[in-house]
Amino acid sequence: MLSDRFARASTSMLFKLALLFFVTSLASGQLGPCIASQCPTGYTCTNSFCYATVTTTASSCSDIATNCATLSYLCSNTLYYSLMTTQCGRTCGRCTTSSSTCVDLTKSNGVSDCPNLAYLCNNSLYYTLMTQQCPKTCGRCSSG
Structure with a gap:
């Protein structure tokens, strides 16, 4: 009976760790280190790492x-760069005048899980997260 409880606890812990890893890797948007200060198309070299390009127009740039202000110390943190750009673009100074x-x-491997998770786009529990992490897949890109 003790081994059953241990097995259930271990399975639960592994699931939680896998979920945490998934959310962290999805949120970072990091591909890997820049090579000669260059990144593949669709990525920007920042703090020596390639991040998925996330820009906003000056007129629509705001903090979500x-x-x-409290979290501004995370603006240049490699784990939170893309998330902070999306959520706190104005505070992190990531507003540009270029098109969105x-x-x-x-x-981190440069592959998006968004196509596989598209079924969550309109799920009320994941709507906000999917809008932030998978706007293209979920059709939430504003035109212009």
């Missing part, structure tokens, strides 16, 4: 999260 680029965030 309400605690951006709408891309799905990618895992």
Whole structure:
């Protein structure tokens, strides 16, 4: 009976760790290190790492999260770069006058799980997360 409880606890812990890894890798949008300060198309070299390009237009650039000022120390953190750009673009100084680029965030291997997760686009529990992480797949890119 003790081994059954241990097995259930271990399975639960493994699931939680896998979920945490998935969310962290999806949120980072990091491809890997820049090579000679260059990244593949669709990525920008920042702090020596390639991140999925996330830009907003100056007129629509704002902070989505309400605690951006408090979290501003994460603006240049490699794990949170793309998430902070999406959520706290104004605070992190990532507003540009160029047109908006709408891309799905990618895992560290450069591949997006968004097409496989498209069924979550309109799920009320995941709507906000999917809009932030998979705007292209979910059809939430604004035109212009």
